[in-house]
Amino acid sequence: AQTVTQSQPEMSVQEAETVTLSCTYDTSESNYYLFWYKQPPSRQMILVIRQEAYKQQNATENRFSVNFQKAAKSFSLKISDSQLGDTAMYFCAFTSLTQGGSEKLVFGKGTKLTVNP
């Protein structure tokens, strides 16, 4: 079974600084997708960024970028120029086709990020 591990339960960063959230996963599949979702206190789960495993280039979305190391099964999220609105729970998630036919997302336990003024 696939597993996703986020080893940092909580992190904090000063506004305008850069922070990196860690994620590792375990799978024997070669074709899969990885995601970072953000869940603010309002509870709405919002997609931050996605990465296709077959792409070697790391995904970027404005201030958000990932460091995808396929051999190491590592998928970290870097947030540059942190803003107060980035305060939220961040979840790393994995999906692959061969999971009984469904495209379920497997989530880590999350990292609580606090951006301080």
Place this chain on the structure above:
Amino acid sequence: DAGVTQSPTHLIKTRGQHVTLRCSPISGHKSVSWYQQVLGQGPQFIFQYYEKEERGRGNFPDRFSARQFPNYSSELNVNALLLGDSALYLCASSLLAGERGFQDWYQETQYFGPGTRLLVL
């Protein structure tokens, strides 16, 4: 465009009761998935429906059931509620459910609704 909507936003039930949660996907989305998020944990997959058929089921008891309607909206039903069923229930929709393409399989992004907070007393 409206995002994924869920109703109700909050619900309080007692043990042994039954509950129905509802989800309307983003317009044009045909796949709906349900997740349970216990406080302090990541979401756990319950069901996926695509084109009104069950595509996948997570490790949940038979007290949990779901269905998808012709308009692609979905209901999650939980019978004989237990205290441990207290959680945030999230619905997610996507355009397709895993299409075979150039890279053999393409996964559409799942977009989440605001969730239903269920409290079982």
